[in-house]
Amino acid sequence: MIFKQKAEALHLEYTIDVPQQNISLYIDRAKLESVVVNLLSNAFKYSSAGGSVQIRVTVVGSSDSSAVYEQQHLTNHYLQLAIQDHGVGMDTAEMNRIFDPYYQATHTESMQVMGTGIGLSLVKTYVDAHQGEVLVTSQPGAGTTFLLRLPFGTTHLDANTLHRMTVGDEPMPVAATLSAPTA
Template identity: 35%
Template sequence: MPRKVMKEVLTAVMNSLADGLLVTDEDGYIILYNQKAESLLGFNGRIALGELVKNHIKNEVLVGLIDKILTLHLPFHTEEICLIDIGDSRLRVHVCPVKDENGLLIGSVTLLHDVAQLTALDKIKSNFLAMVSHQLKSPLGSTLLQTSILLDGMVGELNEKQRDLIQKIKAKTKGMVELVNDILDVCFIEEKGYITQIESLNLSETLQKAIEMMQPQLNDKNITLKINVEEHIPPINGNKSSMEAMFINLISNAIKYTHSDGMVSIELSKNGQYLQLKVADTGIGIEEKDISRIFDKFYRERSERTKNISGTGLGLSIVKGVVDAHHGTISVESKVGKGTTFTVLLPVN
């Protein structure tokens, strides 16, 4: 097929895509695009072709994602996924590095999907979940308190059978309370409740507080905790409660999927213009087929390995929501039977 015909066919194929497509070289110059990308991002492709992406794409978040992919030079494959608002559109942005056969970075590719309608439907669902969760929180908390009173013997001694039954009721009620709290956290993040509560945060202090809260769980499984926090960590602007939730869920997840007498490692350091958090464990690991879905709401691996591990399936979804809300990124590396490492990058400014 003649080269000119091949180019026309390629252009026709790209312009028939429902999603926007934008490709840059390793220096950030636009080398390929389709009509949908022009429409969603509001740039003139003919003028922008061969020009720096930052000179024609006015959304700073998107330009920042592309720039991050091109400048970090991470040794492993990574990608950036987030939601950005442009005009009346809400776009799901997916930015990936492009590498040659030798693994050298040669550019980036960005996919843009308009999720405005889906976002509206999701908001209705979130509002419903928040309403139901608020209604459940009070009676569940009351039930948990009353079962504790019974188990403490404050209203009379219990026989062994009665104690066993009430302990099971308390455990199930506690699980429901955790689910309700997780749902409320998800709704808080999705409704952008953090926007009005931004402050300067010392993540070293926030991390230490989270570790203190998780210490009983570590002790219960005799898990060794290894902490490495770099000195003089710069503060970041963020929401305090959301950051605490991110730390707690990452640490809790590591403990939950690590066998007794295992190890959890936490590292907090500066990486260029980002703060880097690594939470690693020596746990059961994640199967490759599940990695792409672990940040989905209510998703949990269903297998013999996890059947006795309780959870709501919302912890990592909360973590992803917090990271996205603070314009950061999260990646995961895992080997079955060896353990898992979550890496979070948060912009200092």
């Protein structure tokens, strides 16, 4: 709701495309909310009035199967969340450094917005802790897309983590269910 209001205030088109079925994931809800809020905040920050920000959630493979990795990359059975803006974008040199702690963009258009430089580093840390991936594509003047990939199943979790999740100890809440927004 906050981002919808922010979009209206900034005169941005804001769309969310989520599958209709419920999708269950084993995640730390607070950390993943932080990841999504950070990526959305950046998308809004670097977009100009009249632009757009889109969220697309897709299921790759089956949500009832365990994730498949090849050469440490998710290849099947994962949730993909794409956050796309049509803002200032980044060049390749910036994209190669955005996950470094305290790195801030030096591109002239990017410097219009100031921040602490820790947000995307934290995003990567949290996603890595979930055995997921965060990828970025961008083009100066055309915008940026972040792809967040989170594995289905539990085989990627060690026994300690899974025990903490199923017992309900503080560090990691039990599985979360993503649902399509209601109209």
